[in-house]
Amino acid sequence: MFAFRETAALDPDPRSGSRVEVAFTDASLDLREGDRLAADLAALAAAAGVPFARLNQVHGADVVEVSGPRAELPTADGQVTAARGVGLMVRVADCVPVVLADAAAGVVGVAHAGRRGVELDVVTRTVERMRDLGAADVTAWIGPHICGRCYEVPATMREEVAAAVPTTYADTSWGTPALDLGAGVTAQLAASGVVVTEVLGCTLEDPRFHSHRRDGAAAGRFAGLVWLS
Ligand SMILES: [Zn+2]
Numbered sequence: 660m661f662a663f664r665e666t667a668a669l670d671p672d673p674r675s676g677s678r679v680e681v682a683f684t685d686a687s688l689d690l691r692e693g694d695r696l697a698a699d700l701a702a703l704a705a706a707a708g709v710p711f712a713r714l715n716q717v718h719g720a721d722v723v724e725v726s727g728p729r730a731e732l733p734t735a736d737g738q739v740t741a742a743r744g745v746g747l748m749v750r751v752a753d754c755v756p757v758v759l760a761d762a763a764a765g766v767v768g769v770a771h772a773g774r775r776g777v778e779l780d781v782v783t784r785t786v787e788r789m790r791d792l793g794a795a796d797v798t799a800w801i802g803p804h805i806c807g808r809c810y811e812v813p814a815t816m817r818e819e820v821a822a823a824v825p826t827t828y829a830d831t832s833w834g835t836p837a838l839d840l841g842a843g844v845t846a847q848l849a850a851s852g853v854v855v856t857e858v859l860g861c862t863l864e865d866p867r868f869h870s871h872r873r874d875g876a877a878a879g880r881f882a883g884l885v886w887l888s
Contacts, residue, residue: 660687660706662803662867662881663858666888667762679760679767680707682884683802683858685867689879690750704746709886711746714738716771720779722788736776737785739768741792746886752869753810753862755840756802756883757782759853761794767885774816777843778823786851797853802883803860803868807839808832810863810872 662685666678684690688699690713704710712725715732722737727745738747739759747769749756754773759782760766770776770785786797807829812820817836820843821828827843830836841857848855862870869879 660684660702662860665800667760667798678888679762680884680886680888681758681760681800682707683756684881684884686869686879686881688881689869690748690882691880703882703884707746707884707886708888709744709746711748711882711884712738712740713748713750714771716750718771718773718775720776720781720784722768722770722781722784724788724792736772736781737768737770737788739766739785739788739792741766743887746884748882748884750880750882751802751804751862752871752874752878752880753805755804755844757785757844757848758800758802758883758885759785759789759797760885761789761797762887763796764792764794765887766792766794767887769883769885772840772844774812774820774838774840777827777840777847778820780824780847782844782847783851786848786853797851798856799848799853800856800858800883801841801844801848802858803862803865803881804841805863805870805872806861807837807842809861810837810840811835812838
């Protein structure tokens with residue numbers, strides 16, 4: 660169920676008891692809106708001990724503060740909370756899932772950064788919303804996504820995105836224009852003073868993860884998750 664799970668006691672003062680759980684799911688779950696979703700969300704909530712708030716993701720840069728799951732999904736590509744007992748979810752299949760936390764402040768966030776999200780800098784918008792809630796020292800986990808050696812794009816698209824975020828400029832392993840969205844997100848987070856942990860894995864190359872480029876319309880969705888315990 661989890662390709663990666665880490666409990667991070669980021670607060671150096673153990674008396675605070677403040678801990679953050681970070682996880683990325685694998686392809687054993689399919690978190691698309693569809694027939695399997697209710698059962699897979701229930702399995703996930705049972706494993707994590709919290710229900711997860713999800714978003715209607717639209718490749719934008721809007722960020723919402725949430726206090727729990729809603730029947731009507733907020734339209735946004737980032738969400739933040741300081742509430743206990745609720746998990747945050749973003750769903751991806753090649754785009755970059757970013758998990759953010761300041762355990763000492765008890766503030767967490769997630770962002771969905773595809774090509775448009777990188778151009779619009781959704782990760783910085785998400786960090787800013789966390790700071791509005793009192794976050795100071797933010798750590799990020801950049802989850803599995805299509806890598807810069809695999810994410811082929813037209814040359815004009817590479818020029819356009821790299822004009823906004825220069826570190827995205829890349830070539831595929833076969834020598835054609837590409838974008839490295841992970842490098843773009845890493846630079847954006849570093850510019851915001853966020854410490855970055857890279858969670859290894861290219862979705863196109865690693866069958867443990869869903870990939871839209873590999874599987875097309877049949878591709879499922881995996882998730883980046885964070886919650887306070
Ligand atoms: Zn790759």
